[in-house]
């Protein structure tokens with residue numbers, strides 16, 4: 261994959277200064293960011309708030325429903341009505357059996373989302389921004405890595421997954437590149453509290469320990485930068501950390517402040 265720097269330089273060559281947010285539309289591209297964070301930290305909630313505040317932006321939610329009801333992709337000849345099962349439930353119930361299957365499927369669904377073309381509406385906006393809920397990068401550097409370290413992915417599965425991941429991302433080049441990350445950070449205890457409040461049936465057995473492990477993976481990748489990453493653009497991508505321990509759902513002033521911070525971050529890209 262070409263480094264993000266070259267994307268910036270190409271923008272600059274096309275007349276848009278890299279730090280100038282207002283000129284991102286040149287070349288038909290948008291600023292592309294991913295929201296990262298632990299399970300139930302509030303990514304979907306945050307994404308909805310961004311959607312309300314910036315209705316012109318394009319949002320891509322995590323395709324959880326697809327994982328809960330796996331179907332064959334429809335072709336002209338077949339319709340995709342057959343349900344092959346709830347892969348999210350399967351991976352939580354029998355992680356050693358289903359982790360490899362889950363990670364290849366989640367990675368593919370995230371890749372598809374990151375390759376979606378810009379909508380007509382977004383193309384008409386002066387400051388186009390695309391936000392993804394998690395990314396092909398968290399698939400590998402948070403979840404798959406953690407499952408390998410827990411022993412749920414074998415050496416051979418982890419090797420094949422990484423090989424496939426690197427190959428796909430190199431093949432698609434800049435099309436999967438992101439300009440930055442919004443890291444929603446909260447304590448694992450707060451995430452567990454929100455997870456219980458949400459009550460997704462598949463997550464019933466999740467223990468604090470699992471959220472602590474995922475928290476450490478996020479910190480190592482996005483804050484301490486000790487996780488070994490394999491893409492130049494990723495190494496250089498800016499990370500904006502937002503502390504969301506505070507319950508902002510009923511606090512308009514806090515919401516406004518968070519939205520202002522996101523907009524300001526994008527202006528620095």
Ligand SMILES: Nc1ncnc2c1ncn2[C@@H]1O[C@H](COP(=O)(O)OP(=O)(O)OP(=O)(O)O)[C@@H](O)[C@H]1O
Nearest residue numbers: 298299300301302303304305454458506507508509
């Ligand atoms: N800042 C917040 N204050 C209070 N409650 C919140 C906050 N953010 C999210 N919640 C609540 O926490 C629960 C989980 O939030 P949400 O579904 O947005 O998490 P998520 O990060 O998208 O989860 P997942 O990792 O499973 O995709 C929901 O019930 C939501 O209403």
Ligand SMILES: Nc1nc(=O)c2ncn([C@H]3C[C@H](O)[C@@H](CO)O3)c2[nH]1
Nearest residue numbers: 299322324351362366399403404463
């Ligand atoms: N094993 C595994 N690998 C992933 O890449 C991954 N991405 C998300 N999830 C789980 C977290 C929430 O329960 C639920 C919704 O985020 O799906 C994952 N689980």
